[in-house]
Amino acid sequence: MLLLGRYDTAGQLRLVGKTAPLKQGPARDVAEHLTPAGPDHPWTGVRFTASWNSRTPREPALVAPLLVAEVSADTSQDHGVWRHPVRYEHLRLDATHTDVPLLRSGAP
Known part of the structure; x- marks a missing residue:
């Protein structure tokens, strides 16, 4: 599962959302491009639930927020976060996080 941020x-x-669990091939592809986060990661110390309805917090493995992933999502949102897990399509290695438009209030 990937936690998605903007x-x-x-x-x-x-x-802004979470993916459904990744299959082995896509998970391996993503893992090859991840860089461990430094202590200044903006989500350091933040705990996330495993699912939208879960009350059990989980500590994520934080990585540098540099990669861009293409995902498929429906339009349902709660407070600017996709309500349902999104489907990971692939990494956009031709883009960086600076190519992604800034998030306006309430819209992923």
Whole structure:
């Protein structure tokens, strides 16, 4: 599962969704491109639930928020976060996080 973030107009990295669990091939592809996060990662110390309805918090493995992933999502949102897990399509190695438009309030 990937936690997906976008930077907002104030420069804060905001959670905008989660993927469904990745299959082995895509998971391996993503893992090859991840860089461990430093201690200054904006989500350091933040705990996330395993699913939208779960109350059990989990500590994520934080990585540098540099990669861009293409995903498929429906339009259902709660407070700017996709309500349902999104489907991971592939990494966009031709793009960086600076190519992604900044998040406006309330829209992933």
